[in-house]
Amino acid sequence: MNRLAGSQGDTPAIAICIPVRDEVARLPRLFDALEQLVVPAGASVRACLLLDGCVDGSADVAASYRRRSRHMVRTAAVERSPSNAGIARHRAMRLGMEALGPAGGILLTTDADSWPRRDWLEATTSALDHADVVAGNVVRRGGGSHAGQDRIERYYTRLFALRRRADPVGWESATTHHHASGANIAIRSDVYDKLGGFAPLVSGEDARLIDDASRAGLRVRRDAASVVYTSDRRDGRAQGGLATTLTMLDRQGLAGVCVTHPADQLWQYDRHALARRAFATADFNLLAGAIDLAVDHILGVARDCPNAEAFAMRVVPIAPQGMRQVTLAVAEAVLATLAAATPPAQAA
Numbered sequence: 001m002n003r004l005a006g007s008q009g010d011t012p013a014i015a016i017c018i019p020v021r022d023e024v025a026r027l028p029r030l031f032d033a034l035e036q037l038v039v040p041a042g043a044s045v046r047a048c049l050l051l052d053g054c055v056d057g058s059a060d061v062a063a064s065y066r067r068r069s070r071h072m073v074r075t076a077a078v079e080r081s082p083s084n085a086g087i088a089r090h091r092a093m094r095l096g097m098e099a100l101g102p103a104g105g106i107l108l109t110t111d112a113d114s115w116p117r118r119d120w121l122e123a124t125t126s127a128l129d130h131a132d133v134v135a136g137n138v139v140r141r142g143g144g145s146h147a148g149q150d151r152i153e154r155y156y157t158r159l160f161a162l163r164r165r166a167d168p169v170g171w172e173s174a175t176t177h178h179h180a181s182g183a184n185i186a187i188r189s190d191v192y193d194k195l196g197g198f199a200p201l202v203s204g205e206d207a208r209l210i211d212d213a214s215r216a217g218l219r220v221r222r223d224a225a226s227v228v229y230t231s232d233r234r235d236g237r238a239q240g241g242l243a244t245t246l247t248m249l250d251r252q253g254l255a256g257v258c259v260t261h262p263a264d265q266l267w268q269y270d271r272h273a274l275a276r277r278a279f280a281t282a283d284f285n286l287l288a289g290a291i292d293l294a295v296d297h298i299l300g301v302a303r304d305c306p307n308a309e310a311f312a313m314r315v316v317p318i319a320p321q322g323m324r325q326v327t328l329a330v331a332e333a334v335l336a337t338l339a340a341a342t343p344p345a346q347a348a
Contacts, residue, residue: 013105014039014121015046015096015189019088023112024057026231031065033115040122045071046099050092053080058112074099086205089182090198097189104189113231114138114183123225124186131171132191132218135210136184136226146232148254153178155332159262160222162339166266167273168347169309173223182206184228191218217310257328262335264319266342273345275312279305291316 016034020027039045047069049062059077066073076095089109096107106125110116117123120136127134140149156178164172182198185206195212198205213220271290278287284298291298298315305311326334 012125013044013046013100013103014125015048015099015105015107017048017050017089017092017096017107017109018112019050019052019085019092020054020058020062020112021052021083021088022054022056022058024054024061026113027058027061027065030110030112030115031061031069033118035070036118037116037121038118040125043121043125045121046096047071047073048092048095048099049073049075050088050095051075051077052083052088052091053078055080072099083202084200085182085203086198086201086208089205090200093192093197097193100189106186107189107192108186109182109184110228111183111230114228115230116184117227117229120226120228123223123227124184127173127221127223127226128186128188130173130219131221132188133210133213133220134186134226135180135220135222136186136228137177137222137224138179138181138183139227139229140232141229148257149232151254152257152259152328155259155328155335158335158339159265162262162266162335162342163269165339165342165344166269167276167312168345169219169276170347171219171221173221173225175224176222177224179222180207180210181230183230184226185209186226187213211313215310215313217305217307217313219309254328258325259328259331261324261326262331262338264321264323266338267319268316271316272312275315276308279308279311287315292320293317 018030034047037045047065051059051062054077059075062073062075066075074095076091078091093107093109097104100107106128108121108124124134124136127136157176160176160178164176182205187195191213195209195216195218197209199208199212201208210220271287274287274290278284278298279302282302284295284302288295288298293315301315302311305314
């Protein structure tokens, strides 16, 4: 895949895009963290705040920050409407694109109840030298952390490590994680525009964008060196977001938590790797047998794909037995067995 504008060797403009909805108590922590960021040599930073129908003092705090910040700060306000994370985040990204101007640059998105580590810009822009989209790590901080959520996140991090063991790609970080969170995503402005931006979803807009990027053939890098800390509060702004999950765990524990059977996911990962190799050689016979699709059908999919990444993400179906749901305890035990039995594959 050809490297896009703004890649290694450039010192681009950076826009940090933040939707804000009644965060007067948490904005000072975020603004202090933005002021402490190490800015890559030659780069410039714009902080872009989308005030999403705020009815508290968030606008006043933002105005005060704009007057004192060492960065250029741009704010915009919209009328209050039912909470929609996708719409708000997309509006914040559009504000960032306006701030960058015609030359474009890098868009980073985070949340108003989050705060980046000092080296966030350096780590994230370095990661973009190897990929088109960076999904950075998100670390929960606060006084109400839940051991159950810690366990769930450890499981998904191990599962993603198994994915990259079975299906390695050249642009992935050596130290990965499982997150695809709007609290820490970086993307070049032209790429974001081509993807159409965050979907207008009440929640899950971040995972949708990452999935859309992979299906478009873009290189998505999950890099644990890019770190944003986030609140473990229970009164979240997005319906169905992290706060909802933490509240459910507080009430119910892990008893009701089910995940996709790791064997079904590994079935897909193995075939993603096979699809990449098949695309490179244009020999689809082995793949056809492995995913039970006709060669002519696979050829049709391949003709519509710009590269092996898009092909692998589009052509591999769900596992033959479906994506079974099992308890977390069962999944953990199965995953440990699968990881021990899965040798590293060669990157396509």
